[in-house]
Amino acid sequence: MTLVGELSLWVAILMAAWTTTVSWAGGYQRRSDLVFSGERAMYATFAFTMVASIGLWYALFTHDFSLRFVSSYTSRNLPSVYTFSAFWAGQAGSMLFWTLILSGYGALAVLFNRKRLREMMPWVTGTMGLITLFFLLATAFAANPFERLDWVPADGRGLNPQLQNPGMAIHPPMLYFGYVATAVPFAFAIGALITRQLDGEWLAAVRRWSLLSWFFLTIGIVLGMWWAYVELGWSGYWAWDPVENSSLLPWLTGTAFLHSIMIQEKRGMLRKWNVTLVVLTFLLSILGTFITRSGVIESVHAFAQSEVGWWFLGFLIAATILTAMLVSTRLKDMEAKAELESMVSREAAFLYNNLVLVGIAFATLWGTLFPILSEWVQDEKITVGMPFFNSVNTPLGLLLLALTGIGPLIAWRRASTANLKRQFLMPVVMGFVAVAVLMALGMRHFYALVFYGISGFVATTITQEFVKGIGARRRMYQEGLAMASVRLVARNRRRYGGYVVHFGVVVMFAAFAGQFFKKDYAQVELKEGDTYAAVDPWGHTWNFRSEGLSRYNTVNRNVTAISLVVDRDGEPMPPMVAERRQHFDASQNATFEPSTEVAILEMAGQDVYVFFSGMLDADTAILTINFNPLVIWVWIGGIIMAFGGVIVMWPQAERRERGYAAEMAPQHEEVLVGA
Amino acid sequence: MKARSKFLLGGLVVIGTSVVLMGSSVQETAQYFLTPSELANKIDRDPSFVDVGVKISAKVVTGTIERAPDGRSVKFQMADSTTTYNVLYKGVIPDTFTDGVDVVVDGRLDDNGTFQATILLAKCASRYENEPDKYPQSPSYPTGTKPAA
Numbered sequence: 001m002t003l004v005g006e007l008s009l010w011v012a013i014l015m016a017a018w019t020t021t022v023s024w025a026g027g028y029q030r031r032s033d034l035v036f037s038g039e040r041a042m043y044a045t046f047a048f049t050m051v052a053s054i055g056l057w058y059a060l061f062t063h064d065f066s067l068r069f070v071s072s073y074t075s076r077n078l079p080s081v082y083t084f085s086a087f088w089a090g091q092a093g094s095m096l097f098w099t100l101i102l103s104g105y106g107a108l109a110v111l112f113n114r115k116r117l118r119e120m121m122p123w124v125t126g127t128m129g130l131i132t133l134f135f136l137l138a139t140a141f142a143a144n145p146f147e148r149l150d151w152v153p154a155d156g157r158g159l160n161p162q163l164q165n166p167g168m169a170i171h172p173p174m175l176y177f178g179y180v181a182t183a184v185p186f187a188f189a190i191g192a193l194i195t196r197q198l199d200g201e202w203l204a205a206v207r208r209w210s211l212l213s214w215f216f217l218t219i220g221i222v223l224g225m226w227w228a229y230v231e232l233g234w235s236g237y238w239a240w241d242p243v244e245n246s247s248l249l250p251w252l253t254g255t256a257f258l259h260s261i262m263i264q265e266k267r268g269m270l271r272k273w274n275v276t277l278v279v280l281t282f283l284l285s286i287l288g289t290f291i292t293r294s295g296v297i298e299s300v301h302a303f304a305q306s307e308v309g310w311w312f313l314g315f316l317i318a319a320t321i322l323t324a325m326l327v328s329t330r331l332k333d334m335e336a337k338a339e340l341e342s343m344v345s346r347e348a349a350f351l352y353n354n355l356v357l358v359g360i361a362f363a364t365l366w367g368t369l370f371p372i373l374s375e376w377v378q379d380e381k382i383t384v385g386m387p388f389f390n391s392v393n394t395p396l397g398l399l400l401l402a403l404t405g406i407g408p409l410i411a412w413r414r415a416s417t418a419n420l421k422r423q424f425l426m427p428v429v430m431g432f433v434a435v436a437v438l439m440a441l442g443m444r445h446f447y448a449l450v451f452y453g454i455s456g457f458v459a460t461t462i463t464q465e466f467v468k469g470i471g472a473r474r475r476m477y478q479e480g481l482a483m484a485s486v487r488l489v490a491r492n493r494r495r496y497g498g499y500v501v502h503f504g505v506v507v508m509f510a511a512f513a514g515q516f517f518k519k520d521y522a523q524v525e526l527k528e529g530d531t532y533a534a535v536d537p538w539g540h541t542w543n544f545r546s547e548g549l550s551r552y553n554t555v556n557r558n559v560t561a562i563s564l565v566v567d568r569d570g571e572p573m574p575p576m577v578a579e580r581r582q583h584f585d586a587s588q589n590a591t592f593e594p595s596t597e598v599a600i601l602e603m604a605g606q607d608v609y610v611f612f613s614g615m616l617d618a619d620t621a622i623l624t625i626n627f628n629p630l631v632i633w634v635w636i637g638g639i640i641m642a643f644g645g646v647i648v649m650w651p652q653a654e655r656r657e658r659g660y661a662a663e664m665a666p667q668h669e670e671v672l673v674g675a
Numbered sequence: 676m677k678a679r680s681k682f683l684l685g686g687l688v689v690i691g692t693s694v695v696l697m698g699s700s701v702q703e704t705a706q707y708f709l710t711p712s713e714l715a716n717k718i719d720r721d722p723s724f725v726d727v728g729v730k731i732s733a734k735v736v737t738g739t740i741e742r743a744p745d746g747r748s749v750k751f752q753m754a755d756s757t758t759t760y761n762v763l764y765k766g767v768i769p770d771t772f773t774d775g776v777d778v779v780v781d782g783r784l785d786d787n788g789t790f791q792a793t794i795l796l797a798k799c800a801s802r803y804e805n806e807p808d809k810y811p812q813s814p815s816y817p818t819g820t821k822p823a824a
Contacts, residue, residue: 161770162770162771233767233770339678339679340678340679340682341678342678343678343681343682343685345678348678348682351682351686352685352686352689355686355689355690356689359689359690359693363693363697366697370701370705371708380707380709380713381707381708381709382705382706382707382708383705383706383708383730384700384701384704384705384706385704385706386704387700387703387704388697388700388701388703388704388705391696391699391700391703392693392696392697392700395692395693395696396689396693399689523747523767594770595770596770611767613747613767613768614747614768616744617744622747624767
């Protein structure tokens with residue numbers, strides 16, 4: 001089976017080459033026989049890549065340690081869920097996984113559009129085929145998971161303990177689903193540029209795929225934050241590390257696109273800009289891959305230095321040049337159909353939203369690439385740290401948050417004073433009320449107050465929209481509260497799903513502001529029976545009493561655990577257990593350095609975070625105890641955003657029947673409220 | 676003024692502010708990122724460079740790690756191909772820190788030539804993977820069935 005998989009990889013290369021060649025030729029000569037052959041070859045490429053992947057999974061589960069990849073990432077005693085996820089734990093396997101998703105998306109794009117966009121599809125298929133071909137070649141020649149060792153180890157080296165975490169099992173696939181999905185809108189953009197069709201059905205197709213990519217990137221990024229928080233023991237979730245940044249970049253431009261495409265739909269403006277954003281999003285995800293895999297930028301998260309990185313750099317440069325050339329020959333076809341009429345309009349608000357999102361992306365990219373740029377200019381590597389990113393992106397982020405409240409409520413074209421007053425009076429008042437209440441409660445941190453003032457404003461705009469919409473339905477259709485709420489959202493999924501996403505953003509920003517209240521706490525040494533007392537940022541007194549250490553063996557590790565009896569202001573809280581782990585292989589030999597397992601007590605106001613940093617002597621543990629304000633709301637905000645994404649993406653019944661055409665008809669909204 | 680020009684003006688204000696912010700915070704947070712030999716070179720050319728905060732990327736010299744018994748500080752040597760420095764780091768030692776790993780240390784060189792590190796990042800020997808080629812030699816590793824060549 002492993003051999004079958006290896007051979008399938010090579011067959012997939014042939015299939016992808018065929019897809020590319022005949023699709024382009026078919027598009028060029030307008031020969032439908034070639035086009036159909038190309039489409040079937042796209043399905044075949046996916047099928048063979050799938051067989052190759054099954055072959056690798058088979059090798060992982062049968063512990064075929066003659067494969068370098070299998071012996072590098074697994075061992076006989078690795079739990080099976082992590083044997084499964086070891087597929088994407090290393091460079092070579094993750095390349096294959098990436099290719100699998102890419103060819104799958106290619107096949108889906110062909111399947112969904114087999115009766116639509118006939119003129120454009122050959123170019124789309126050809127582009128998807130070409131990108132897949134590149135990934136297959138890079139996998140086969142630069143990072144082949146089927147590479148064999150010239151000897152067979154008795155056991156593998158096991159999976160890094162930090163990757164033995166449920167977050168790490170799902171975070172990479174989610175991120176890959178998101179990264180890779182940016183290739184589909186890119187392929188559609190190429191198709192549209194070549195055929196000069198940048199409207200109508202094209203918009204719907206691109207929007208749908210961009211949304212899918214946005215959805216998975218959002219989940220992937222939040223899961224990555226969660227993994228870093230629970231696994232790395234530094235009690236933070238975002239460090240502006242190059243690898244984190246490279247996942248954020250396509251998310252930012254993708255989010256910008258999802259907003260600016262609405263202006264193109266409604267007003268026929270921004271056509272050049274939208275194509276640019278689609279292309280940029282794809283190129284940034286390739287750049288991210290290059291950064292993660294080449295080792296050119298120092299990062300703790302990066303994969304091993306590898307020649308694969310240079311493949312990506314070559315691809316990035318070629319794709320940038322070719323796309324730029326293509327765009328430059330099509331500028332005339334992309335003239336705007338309307339002009340901006342007023343600064344006080346939804347168009348203007350969306351334009352600023354785009355400006356800010358791209359600005360954040362630019363600043364983040366600049367900071368990430370700074371070591372490389374400074375080496376070119378000054379011949380010396382200079383890095384910028386977290387303060388750089390925070391001081392630039394915090395004000396921009398706040399502006400973005402404010403626009404989140406303004407954009408959806410302001411009228412298209414030109415907002416009247418009456419419109420502004422009706423929509424914004426209440427939210428502005430509530431924003432100031434939020435600030436006043438917090439100041440009365442003793443909050444004096446300037447940035448935090450700004451954060452919560454704007455959060456209060458945006459949350460009120462969203463609530464107001466729901467209240468008005470539900471009220472209107474109840475009056476017009478005599479529906480009950482629950483029915484009206486469900487139908488309101490179900491009949492206008494894009495609009496109200498978008499509000500749900502925005503609400504998630506507000507929750508997340510409010511959680512970010514929790515960082516302002518964080519204090520640094522000292523390390524403590526606890527023997528059995530010792531108690532440590534600390535005051536949290538909200539003024540409660542906590543006592544941590546050590547119940548002593550326990551040592552035991554389980555599955556693939558030796559565990560030293562400390563259990564703490566915890567109370568807050570004398571009131572008992574759940575006990576907390578932090579661990580240090582020494583992993584071993586099937587013959588009881590130690591593998592990897594000792595790792596730690598943080599104990600986290602999650603509460604609405606803060607997380608209590610206990611990190612077991614070491615041992616003073618055989619029965620004294622050294623702990624770092626932190627209080628991390630509001631962290632749980634980061635995860636809740638992420639869940640709300642993903643949920644809103646599902647609402648927006650969910651196909652509507654009538655749309656399913658009538659296809660894209662219906663989606664492009666003037667928005668049919670049963671209740672028109674507000675603007 | 677036309678709406679378009681007004682928008683562009685507003686855009687310029689936003690962009691201008693961000694550029695100013697970027698410029699000023701680069702100056703505040705920029706740090707040299709050097710290898711041990713580059714640091715030695717810099718000090719040769721400009722002796723006052725001692726005691727400047729820098730980031731150094733180097734490898735831990737195998738066998739030089741002395742962990743303090745309380746696990747809160749560690750002494751080791753870091754090196755590239757030509758230059759070696761003694762390092763004293765105080766703080767939480769990352770799980771991945773061990774002989775031969777690539778480390779990034781953040782700190783400054785003191786007058787005695789010891790690098791006082793305040794941040795220690797260890798990149799897992801080969802990040803998140805193990806090289807099977809290296810471990811037939813390692814004593815703790817079970818001998819596999821190496822085929823006769």
